[in-house]
Amino acid sequence: MADRLSKTQLQIPDGEFHAYLFDCDGTIADTMPLHHRAWCQALSKWGCEFPVDLFYAWGGIPGEKIVEMLNERNRLSIPPGEAVRAKEDRYSESLSLIRPVPEVLVHIERQHGKIPMAVVSGSPRDSVLRTLTTLQLLDRFDAVIGAEDYTFGKPHPEPFLTAARRLEIPPHRCLVFEDADLGIESARSAGMAYVKVPAIVHQ
Numbered sequence: 406m407a408d409r410l411s412k413t414q415l416q417i418p419d420g421e422f423h424a425y426l427f428d429c430d431g432t433i434a435d436t437m438p439l440h441h442r443a444w445c446q447a448l449s450k451w452g453c454e455f456p457v458d459l460f461y462a463w464g465g466i467p468g469e470k471i472v473e474m475l476n477e478r479n480r481l482s483i484p485p486g487e488a489v490r491a492k493e494d495r496y497s498e499s500l501s502l503i504r505p506v507p508e509v510l511v512h513i514e515r516q517h518g519k520i521p522m523a524v525v526s527g528s529p530r531d532s533v534l535r536t537l538t539t540l541q542l543l544d545r546f547d548a549v550i551g552a553e554d555y556t557f558g559k560p561h562p563e564p565f566l567t568a569a570r571r572l573e574i575p576p577h578r579c580l581v582f583e584d585a586d587l588g589i590e591s592a593r594s595a596g597m598a599y600v601k602v603p604a605i606v607h608q
Contacts, residue, residue, distance in 0.1 A: 415508050415582075418598045423578040425516055426568050426592075427509065427546075429526040429533050431464060431584035432602045434540060435504045436496075440528075443495035448475070450491065451483045461604075464585030465527045465559035467552035468492065493532055500539045509582055509602060513545050523548040523568040525581075527558050548572060560587040562595035569595070 431437045441460045448455055453475055463471055469485035476483055516522060523546055526533045530551025537543040548571040555563040569576045581592035584602040592599040 415512065415600050415602065417512075417580070417600060420580070420598055421578065422520070422580040422598070424520055424569070424572050424574040425512065425522045425580050425582065426525050426565055426597070427513070427522065427582045428465065428584060428588050428602075429524050429536060430528060431506075431605065432582050432588075433506060433509055433513070433524065433542065434536050435506055435605050436536060437461070437464070437605065439499045439502060440492075440496060443492045443499065444471075446495045447488055447491035448483070451481060451488070453479055453481055453483060461585075463587070465583075465588040465591070467527045467558040468529065469552075470558060489529070493529060496532065497535065500535060503536060503539050505540050505542070506602065506605065510542075512582070513542065517545045521547040521572045521574065523550060523572055525550045525564045525568045527552055527564070529553065559585070560590035560594065562591055565592055565595040565597055569597075 427433050430440055441457055444455050468489035472483050472485040472488045524533055528551060530549060530553055533549055533551050534543065548568055550564060550568045552558065555567050557563045565581060566576060569579050576596045579597045581597050581599040582602055583589050583592060583599055584604060589599055589601060
């Protein structure tokens with residue numbers, strides 16, 4: 406995997422924030438190419454392609470919903486649960502390649518122990534826990550919200566509102582860190598301020 410290109414320092418919006426909420430893949434962890442490769446490997450069993458531009462456009466959507474959308478798009482009948490399990494197995498094989506996003510890591514370390522923080526992901530919770538454990542960051546977070554913890558995924562506000570309730574912090578006092586457009590829409594809908602994490606570019 407090629408080295409990351411440098412990004413500008415993240416700009417924190419004005420406001421008094423009592424909690425930080427982070428997306429995981431592409432925000433805390435530079436894992437999006439690994440997830441895409443795992444999807445392509447898993448879906449090859451059913452002859453289904455997952456173009457990279459579509460993969461990034463659907464960033465933040467829970468896995469089973471992604472399979473349902475691919476089925477509709479391609480007129481297939483891939484079993485969502487089986488496909489997601491196969492994809493997660495493939496992803497687990499690449500854990501040693503995971504690296505943190507430095508510009509986001511700075512804010513995690515700066516606020517650790519000062520305000521509550523949570524991870525809010527469209528991936529299965531076990532997958533998120535594996536990623537955070539690999540990066541040695543699991544103990545930085547007071548809550549981990551995965552796809553099993555809500556009914557409606559991003560861009561619906563429920564994932565971030567679920568985290569706010571878990572942390573017992575009003576939504577307007579939460580700051581969201583997100584790389585995906587659907588995640589930003591979710592944060593906006595939840596009434597939360599946000600930081601847009603620029604896309605990670607690989608050569």
